Amino acid sequence: MKILVPVKRVLDYNVKPRVKSDGTGVDLANVKMSMNPFDEIGVEEAIRLKEKGVATEIIAVSVGPAKAQETLRTALAMGADRAILVQTDDDVEPLALAKIFKAIADAEQPGLVILGKQAIDGDNNQTGQMLAALTGWAQGTFASAVNVEGDSVNVTREVDGGLETVKLKLPAIVTTDLRLNEPRYASLPNIMKAKSKPLDTKTPADYGVDTAPRVKTVKVSEPPVRSAGVKVADVDELVAKLKALGVHS
Amino acid sequence: MKTLVWVEHDGSAVKDATLAVVTAASKLGEVHLLVAGSGVDAVAKEAAQIAGVGKVHVADNAAFGHNLPENIAPLVAELMASHDAFLAPATTTGKNVAPRVAALLDVMQISEILSVEGPKSFTRPIYAGNAIATVESSDAKLVLTVRGTAFDKAATSGGSGSIEAVSADGDAGISSFVGAEIAKQDRPELTSAKIIVSGGRALGSSEKYEEVIVPLADKLGAALGASRAAVDAGYVPNDYQVGQTGKIVAPQVYFAIGISGAIQHLAGMKDSKTIVAINKDEDAPIFQVADFGLVADLFNAVPELTGKI
Numbered sequence: 416m417k418i419l420v421p422v423k424r425v426l427d428y429n430v431k432p433r434v435k436s437d438g439t440g441v442d443l444a445n446v447k448m449s450m451n452p453f454d455e456i457g458v459e460e461a462i463r464l465k466e467k468g469v470a471t472e473i474i475a476v477s478v479g480p481a482k483a484q485e486t487l488r489t490a491l492a493m494g495a496d497r498a499i500l501v502q503t504d505d506d507v508e509p510l511a512l513a514k515i516f517k518a519i520a521d522a523e524q525p526g527l528v529i530l531g532k533q534a535i536d537g538d539n540n541q542t543g544q545m546l547a548a549l550t551g552w553a554q555g556t557f558a559s560a561v562n563v564e565g566d567s568v569n570v571t572r573e574v575d576g577g578l579e580t581v582k583l584k585l586p587a588i589v590t591t592d593l594r595l596n597e598p599r600y601a602s603l604p605n606i607m608k609a610k611s612k613p614l615d616t617k618t619p620a621d622y623g624v625d626t627a628p629r630v631k632t633v634k635v636s637e638p639p640v641r642s643a644g645v646k647v648a649d650v651d652e653l654v655a656k657l658k659a660l661g662v663h664s
Numbered sequence: 665m666k667t668l669v670w671v672e673h674d675g676s677a678v679k680d681a682t683l684a685v686v687t688a689a690s691k692l693g694e695v696h697l698l699v700a701g702s703g704v705d706a707v708a709k710e711a712a713q714i715a716g717v718g719k720v721h722v723a724d725n726a727a728f729g730h731n732l733p734e735n736i737a738p739l740v741a742e743l744m745a746s747h748d749a750f751l752a753p754a755t756t757t758g759k760n761v762a763p764r765v766a767a768l769l770d771v772m773q774i775s776e777i778l779s780v781e782g783p784k785s786f787t788r789p790i791y792a793g794n795a796i797a798t799v800e801s802s803d804a805k806l807v808l809t810v811r812g813t814a815f816d817k818a819a820t821s822g823g824s825g826s827i828e829a830v831s832a833d834g835d836a837g838i839s840s841f842v843g844a845e846i847a848k849q850d851r852p853e854l855t856s857a858k859i860i861v862s863g864g865r866a867l868g869s870s871e872k873y874e875e876v877i878v879p880l881a882d883k884l885g886a887a888l889g890a891s892r893a894a895v896d897a898g899y900v901p902n903d904y905q906v907g908q909t910g911k912i913v914a915p916q917v918y919f920a921i922g923i924s925g926a927i928q929h930l931a932g933m934k935d936s937k938t939i940v941a942i943n944k945d946e947d948a949p950i951f952q953v954a955d956f957g958l959v960a961d962l963f964n965a966v967p968e969l970t971g972k973i
Contacts, residue, residue: 432795551838554734554839575757580841
């Protein structure tokens with residue numbers, strides 16, 4: 416079966432986001448951009464399923480600017496077989512993303528679509544669930560284990576309070592959580608090889624999807640700053656401070 | 665505006681996360697609830713008592729027993745024909761169901777709202793809480809998830825909602841529940857605890873976590889938490905994790921012990937009323953947000969604190 420893995424180019428997770436002084440967003444000029452870490456876990460999981468003989472082909476997809484090609488090349492260097500860039504300079508919302516991925520799923524007929532549970536820029540945590548609604552497929556979100564058995568997949572999910580396992584009929588949607596796997600680094604030979612793997616370029620219009628935003632960002636501001644309090648000299652002073660707050664056994 | 669609030673429950677009682685959602689919904693308009701599950705009479709009666717609640721829609725069906733979104737989202741979408749906004753807690757259950765509902769309604773969801781600014785306007789965190797966006801929806805209906813720590817909890821009594829049964833299709837036939845491993849704890853839940861004692865990587869082992877962190881929590885009747893580093897190192901199970909990718913908490917007092925204060929941890933606890941940090945590295949970023957900081961070796965200081973408090 417084929418596996419579709421959507422990947423997003425985002426501000427690198429090691430870079431501290433800076434809010435632009437005009438309040439229009441976060442400054443993305445001249446900062447390091449990388450693949451969304453949850454998507455990287457998705458690519459890794461797809462590769463492991465291919466190594467196990469479960470998957471036959473991995474297709475990486477990204478919706479974004481021309482530079483999102485770099486993100487797709489990273490996925491190809493890790494082990495994806497081919498890539499589709501749906502090129503747009505607009506900021507595409509999860510609902511429109513899900514519509515684009517639905518159209519690609521209709522064309523490619525994958526057995527699984529593996530997405531990151533959220534992108535670390537918008538933190539929406541929606542696209543996978545929305546894609547599941549639009550395709551009518553089952554969804555295993557926040558996955559920490561994925562086991563394909565015949566025509567179904569067992570997904571262990573990280574839920575509040577512990578873990579939960581659900582059995583989903585294939586085709587299905589999986590979204591990744593942090594502990595699903597540790598993504599590999601692409602080796603230099605594989606990075607070289609990735610340059611000659613096929614990468615198609617499309618536009619949202621090719622899939623008949625309107626990407627006009629439904630939600631307008633009015634402004635973006637810094638979160639309220641919490642100021643540091645006092646350093647206490649020793650445990651006795653801490654105990655006194657806590658008792659003054661009414662904290663004691 | 666008529667709102668529909670998803671009641672999160674464990675089959676026998678309403679979970680606290682629901683109460684903050686009721687408060688958020690009441691800022692928009694009339695509050696209706698949806699209790700979906702299997703054998704949920706008691707939950708429905710309890711839900712009807714929540715202050716400010718109008719109608720309680722009850723969908724009792726075996727197919728709704730494990731919150732499978734494939735079965736529940738069509739039910740919610742149907743009920744939304746007569747409601748203007750759907751609100752769910754930003755818990756793993758709410759986050760699983762709400763976007764599926766939104767897509768069925770062709771609505772762009774607004775996730776983890778922190779405040780209601782107007783009938784269609786909200787604030788929400790982006791970039792792991794490093795920025796706050798004020799957003800406005802242009803959709804005909806709203807689908808929202810609500811960050812529980814950002815709203816007061818509605819009172820659990822004083823309401824007199826009318827209970828109404830909803831008939832629903834039930835099983836979509838594409839998913840089933842296999843099993844769960846839910847940690848049983850004789851202590852308050854992290855997200856509703858008044859005091860939380862969290863340990864970090866500096867503890868070095870699960871034995872030390874047991875030896876140093878647990879006795880202090882026991883003495884204070886506190887919930888247990890941990891940083892992502894401590895969870896990834898295997899000291900404690902993943903549901904202990906406080907942070908952007910774990911649980912978002914805002915207790916009266918939060919103890920950060922041997923936790924350096926990575927951005928992703930701070931995003932999960934910086935709304936706590938009082939933060940106490942104990943760390944031997946005086947430059948640790950946690951001290952920049954702590955109300956009371958103690959620079960000390962935690963292996964000496966914490967047992968001493970446990971003894972004296």
